[in-house]
Structures are given as C-alpha cells and as structure tokens.
Amino acid sequence: MRSSSALIASALFLVPCNAVFAAALPKIDLPADSPVVLLSADYGESNEMPRGSAMLLDVHAALSLRNSSQRKIRGITLLVTAQDVTPGGKGSVTVTSLDVGPQETFPVRIDLRLLRPLQASSGVPVQIGLDGVLFDDLSFYGPDKLSSRRTLTLSEWEARRDRRYFKSVLASGGQDKLRQEMLESLTHQADRPSLDVEVVRGARATNFEPEKQVQFAFLSLPDSPIEPMGGMARISGNEAPAVLLQRRLNGRGAASGAAGSDAGPGLSDRDAAIDGALAAVYDSRPGPARRSTGLSGSAPALHRWLGDIRTYFPTPVVQVLQQDALERLGLRQLLLEPELLAAVQPDVQLVGTLLALRSAMPEQTRQTARIVVRQVVDEIERRLEAELHRAVLGALDRSARNQRPRLADVDWPATIRANLRHYQPELGTIIAERLIGYARRRRMAALQDVILLVDQSGSMASSVVYSGVVAASLASLRAVRTRLVVFDTSVVDLTDQLADPVEVLFSTQLGGGTDINQAVAYGQSLVTRPSDTVMILVSDLIEGGDQTELMRRLAALTSSGVRLIVLLALSDDGSPSYSHELAAACAALGAPAFACTPDQFPELLATAIRRDDVSSWAARNVPGGAAS
Numbered sequence: 001m002r003s004s005s006a007l008i009a010s011a012l013f014l015v016p017c018n019a020v021f022a023a024a025l026p027k028i029d030l031p032a033d034s035p036v037v038l039l040s041a042d043y044g045e046s047n048e049m050p051r052g053s054a055m056l057l058d059v060h061a062a063l064s065l066r067n068s069s070q071r072k073i074r075g076i077t078l079l080v081t082a083q084d085v086t087p088g089g090k091g092s093v094t095v096t097s098l099d100v101g102p103q104e105t106f107p108v109r110i111d112l113r114l115l116r117p118l119q120a121s122s123g124v125p126v127q128i129g130l131d132g133v134l135f136d137d138l139s140f141y142g143p144d145k146l147s148s149r150r151t152l153t154l155s156e157w158e159a160r161r162d163r164r165y166f167k168s169v170l171a172s173g174g175q176d177k178l179r180q181e182m183l184e185s186l187t188h189q190a191d192r193p194s195l196d197v198e199v200v201r202g203a204r205a206t207n208f209e210p211e212k213q214v215q216f217a218f219l220s221l222p223d224s225p226i227e228p229m230g231g232m233a234r235i236s237g238n239e240a241p242a243v244l245l246q247r248r249l250n251g252r253g254a255a256s257g258a259a260g261s262d263a264g265p266g267l268s269d270r271d272a273a274i275d276g277a278l279a280a281v282y283d284s285r286p287g288p289a290r291r292s293t294g295l296s297g298s299a300p301a302l303h304r305w306l307g308d309i310r311t312y313f314p315t316p317v318v319q320v321l322q323q324d325a326l327e328r329l330g331l332r333q334l335l336l337e338p339e340l341l342a343a344v345q346p347d348v349q350l351v352g353t354l355l356a357l358r359s360a361m362p363e364q365t366r367q368t369a370r371i372v373v374r375q376v377v378d379e380i381e382r383r384l385e386a387e388l389h390r391a392v393l394g395a396l397d398r399s400a401r402n403q404r405p406r407l408a409d410v411d412w413p414a415t416i417r418a419n420l421r422h423y424q425p426e427l428g429t430i431i432a433e434r435l436i437g438y439a440r441r442r443r444m445a446a447l448q449d450v451i452l453l454v455d456q457s458g459s460m461a462s463s464v465v466y467s468g469v470v471a472a473s474l475a476s477l478r479a480v481r482t483r484l485v486v487f488d489t490s491v492v493d494l495t496d497q498l499a500d501p502v503e504v505l506f507s508t509q510l511g512g513g514t515d516i517n518q519a520v521a522y523g524q525s526l527v528t529r530p531s532d533t534v535m536i537l538v539s540d541l542i543e544g545g546d547q548t549e550l551m552r553r554l555a556a557l558t559s560s561g562v563r564l565i566v567l568l569a570l571s572d573d574g575s576p577s578y579s580h581e582l583a584a585a586c587a588a589l590g591a592p593a594f595a596c597t598p599d600q601f602p603e604l605l606a607t608a609i610r611r612d613d614v615s616s617w618a619a620r621n622v623p624g625g626a627a628s
Contacts, residue, residue, distance in 0.1 A: 026127070028129075075133070077148035373506070468508070470598070490515075492507070520557075570598060
C-alpha cells in the first residue's frame with residue numbers, strides 16, 4: 001500500500017505493486033530510528049475510482065516487516081492517510097498479541113477504504129506511517145497520535161491474562177482439555193454479539209464539518225442478548241474522538257463488569273479481580289454524575305481500585321489506567337482528597353492535572369500534592385541531570401578557546417588544522433606556531449546565557465513540567481546563566497525560584513490563552529550578549545497575540561546573533577498539535593522548530609552551545625526533522 005523508508009537516512013523505498021493507483025504508488029515512511037524495517041509490500045487489488053466529488057481508494061496491502069530492535073515486539077499500529085482533513089481520509093491498522101523477537105519478520109495486513117478530494121488526486125495517493133510499537137517490557141516507541149500506547153498496552157495485558165489462564169488449563173487438564181477450552185473460546189468469540197454504529201452524512205463526502213454531537217438510534221431486536229440503551233458521539237471532521245454506547249445484557253443484568261460482578265467462567269480470583277479493575281474504567285459510563293457502578297461513586301471505591309491496579313499491573317499500565325480513569329470518569333474532584341491522592345502512582349500527566357487543580361485544593365491536599373510532585377521531579381532529575389550537566393559543560397569546554405593553553409588543555413585537532421601551512425616535509429611533521437586549547441573550567445563563569453520561554457497553556461502541561469525541572473538543573477551550573485519565563489496572556493519570570501523546581505511548578509498557571517509575542521518581547525529585553533545567548537521557545541505556536549509583530553521580533557533576535565530554537569513540545573507525549581504555518585515561518589528565519597523528548601534535550605542544548613547546525617541535528621535525531 002505504500003512505499004517505505006528503508007531506515008537508511010530516511011530515504012523512501014518504493015515497492016512495485018500488482019495494481020497501480022493512477023497518480024503514483026503509495027508511500028511508507030518510517031523514521032530513521034524506527035524499530036521495524038519494511039522488507040516487502042504487495043498491494044494486491046488496490047485501486048481507485050471516482051465517487052461524486054471524491055476519489056475512493058480501495059487499499060489492500062500485505063506488508064512484511066522485520067523487528068530491527070533488541071526487544072520483542074508485542075503490538076504495532078500503522079496510520080494510513082489519504083487526506084488529513086477529508087472525512088473518511090484516514091484509517092489505522094492495529095496488530096496485537098505479537099511475539100516477534102529481534103531480527104524476526106512478521107506480516108501486517110491492511111484492508112481499508114479511504115476518500116480524498118478529486119482536486120488532490122495527484123501525487124502520492126496514500127501514506128502509511130508508524131503510530132506506535134509496544135515491546136514486551138511495555139515500553140513504547142512512536143508519535144502516539146492515535147493513543148496507540150493505551151490501546152496496545154491494555155490489549156497486551158489482557159492477552160497475558162488469557163495466556164496465564166490457558167497455561168493453568170494445560171497444567172491441570174492436559175492437552176485435550178486445553179484444546180477443548182481453546183475451541184470453546186474461539187466459538188464464543190465468533191458468536192459474541194456486537195453493536196455496529198454508522199454515521200450517515202447528508203453532505204458531500206469532501207465537505208469539512210465543524211465539531212458536533214450526534215445521538216444514536218437503534219433497531220429493536222427482542223431476542224438479542226444485548227439491548228442497546230442509548231448512545232452519542234462527538235464528530236469532528238472524519239474523526240469521532242468521544243463515543244458513548246450504553247447497553248444491557250438481557251437476562252444477566254448490567255453489562256458494566258464492575259468489580260464484584262460475574263467476570264466470566266473459568267477465571268481465577270486474581271484474574272477476576274484484574275477483570276474487575278479494567279471493567280471499572282472501560283465498562284463504566286463516563287461523566288462525574290454517574291453513581292451506580294464503576295469508580296466515580298465514592299473516594300473509598302476509587303482508593304480500593306488504586307490499590308488493586310498497583311497490585312496487579314506494572315507501572316506503565318498503572319499510569320495508563322489512572323489517566324483513563326481521570327478522563328473517562330470525571331474523577332478530578334476526588335483527587336482533591338489527600339488520602340486518595342497519596343495512593344496514586346505519580347507521573348508527569350498526574351503532575352499536570354494537580355497543577356491545574358491546585359487553586360481548588362484545600363491546604364491539606366496541597367501539601368500531599370507537593371509530595372507527589374516532588375517524587376516526579378526527583379525522578380526526572382535522576383533521569384536527566386547527570387547527562388544534562390555532562391553535555392553542557394562538555395560543549396562549553398570546547399566553545400571557550402584559550403590561545404595559551406596548558407599542555408593538558410590543548411585541542412590537538414584544532415591546533416593541527418591551524419598549523420598545516422607549517423608542515424615540514426623533510427622532518428615529516430608540523431611545527432606548531434600557535435596552540436589552541438580549551439578554557440579551564442574554573443574560569444568558565446557565565447560563558448553562556450540560556451533563556452527558556454515556556455508556554456503554560458493547558459495543552460503544554462507535560463512540557464511545562466519538564467522545562468521547569470531542566471531550568472532548575474541548569475541554574476545550578478555556574479557556567480550558565482539561566483532565565484525561566486512562563487507565559488499565557490501574561491508573562492511571569494520565575495528565575496528567582498529556580499533553586500526549588502517544585503516551587504517553580506507550583507508557580508505556573510496552566511490553562512488560558514496565549515500571547516507569544518508578549519513573551520518574546522520580554523525575552524528580547526533579557527538579551528545582553530546576543531552571540532553568547534541561546535533562547536528556547538517552548539510552545540505549540542498557537543498564537544493569540546500579534547502574529548506579525550511576533551515574526552518581526554523573532555527575525556530581530558536571529559539577526560542579532562541569538563541562537564533561537566522553537567520546541568513545539570518538550571515531553572514524551574508523542575507528536576504535538578501545533579501551527580504548521582508559524583513553525584515553517586520560524587524555520588525560514590533560522591529558528592528551527594520541532595518537538596524534542598526530555599532525553600534528547602541535553603544533546604540539543606550542547607549542539608546549540610557549540611554553534612553547530614541545530615536543523616541538521618534535528619534531521620538526524622527527531623522523527624520528521626525540523627519544520628520547513
């Protein structure tokens with residue numbers, strides 16, 4: 001269905017297919033550091049045909065992939081795009097329950113129908129990208145645009161539960177009993193009742209519609225074991241980001257699957273408890289008003305559930321379940337209770353939630369929240385601080401030159417290059433008339449100014465957390481003068497609080513609008529040594545202020561010699577949503593714009609301090625490179 005990156009310098013590898021789209025072959029684009037490599041692709045009966053004002057693409061592909069990582073792959077999700085904004089223009093394929101070892105190959109089948117406007121029918125018809133890969137240790141790789149990490153993690157955990165059950169059947173009843181159980185399980189899955197919902201549009205398929213809420217109507221089937229009670233979806237373009245279906249199992253009571261309900265025959269007490277813990281989130285009705293089943297009825301029920309998931313699941317799964325419970329069940333109000341908050345597994349997303357809620361917290365809960373935030377901050381510091389200091393000081397050692405170095409401080413490669421004209425053929429050597437060396441570290445006070453301008457709008461919560469911790473760590477280095485400024489529609493300089501990153505985070509105010517121009521104007525006033533200044537703007541560039549004035553200020557900064565970098569995100573949350581127009585405009589001014597993970601940040605900052613090409617660094621290290 002698409003051509004692929006052979007993972008060598010991210011070149012695109014086009015694969016012949018049996019049926020050819022009129023415009024061009026599909027394209028498969030894998031990042032340079034992708035853990036999977038495309039070996040072959042067969043596009044079978046893929047074809048396209050006009051349908052009204054759109055082109056209908058009937059995509060069939062059999063891909064052969066190889067695991068190029070050193071870990072087992074348990075699941076993969078591919079994003080298939082014909083046109084990003086057209087209803088019906090995107091789809092995805094998820095394969096779970098894999099057991100693919102290093103260097104082993106595995107197939108992925110794609111069968112989708114997609115739409116794209118007729119006026120966009122030239123060029124590559126379909127693009128296939130990697131949204132995520134889950135490994136056997138539940139670590140994850142990918143941009144996670146489709147929340148693949150959540151889907152793959154929970155599917156893998158349920159698959160492990162099933163494997164444990166079948167192992168117990170084999171141990172107790174032998175192969176005949178296992179065969180019987182597996183056949184019964186397959187029959188049960190084939191006969192399992194399901195609900196299908198289709199949204200019928202009256203307008204043309206290529207029309208873009210604003211977000212709206214639709215109610216579902218169901219056919220009445222008296223003999224069905226499942227009775228649909230109601231449902232709704234929030235439709236935005238060709239996506240349904242929120243879907244609610246209420247149903248009832250006839251003859252068996254509610255289909256909520258809450259803890260204590262019938263979890264199904266053959267499950268051990270442990271597996272039944274695991275099933276109940278999952279059902280409490282995923283089989284409960286979203287919304288804070290629900291009081292019948294699930295977790296949102298009381299703090300004690302939620303407290304017991306938090307204890308259960310920490311008992312039965314590893315930390316990555318616990319964090320996914322907690323975040324889902326917050327989003328699906330409206331539990332933020334319950335987090336204001338200190339004894340409940342103390343039971344939560346701390347992570348960056350939880351810190352973002354607590355910072356957003358802090359104005360509503362009673363004093364006792366605020367103290368507990370500080371303890372939780374401190375745990376996360378300490379973990380980030382353990383993860384990043386040593387590498388950050390090593391990278392920055394190493395870059396400074398090599399950016400500050402000494403023309404009369406001690407022997408131990410001589411930069412021999414630079415010295416040789418500077419004295420090549422003094423080569424003596426008869427002696428076979430170079431007579432060095434000028435030595436070039438590194439500055440002694442004890443003389444490196446304030447060699448660089450680093451200014452971080454951090455957008456604290458709600459979508460940037462994780463970036464705010466990481467930026468605050470990174471700025472506090474940099475502030476402990478005498479060789480760097482660090483300034484931290486956060487902004488929404490107002491600007492707050494938090495430099496004086498950098499001695500304590502927890503205080504920094506509790507001084508932020510997540511949410512609100514964004515005036516990037518005002519923040520850049522303040523940052524511009526802090527620049528006293530342009531050639532020795534690195535300014536990092538952490539923002540999704542969704543500007544609510546004066547965009548024209550913003551671009552003028554950014555151009556003035558880059559022209560003055562300031563090394564300006566735009567980080568569209570500083571987090572592990574995957575590819576961010578951002579203003580592509582402004583990102584491209586920044587890149588044109590010499591301010592590369594891209595997303596960066598916290599683990600990549602030390603080397604990024606070192607690259608800027610050394611005055612190396614940041615855009616080239618991004619092209620090598622960031623999926624998709626810098627915006628252009």
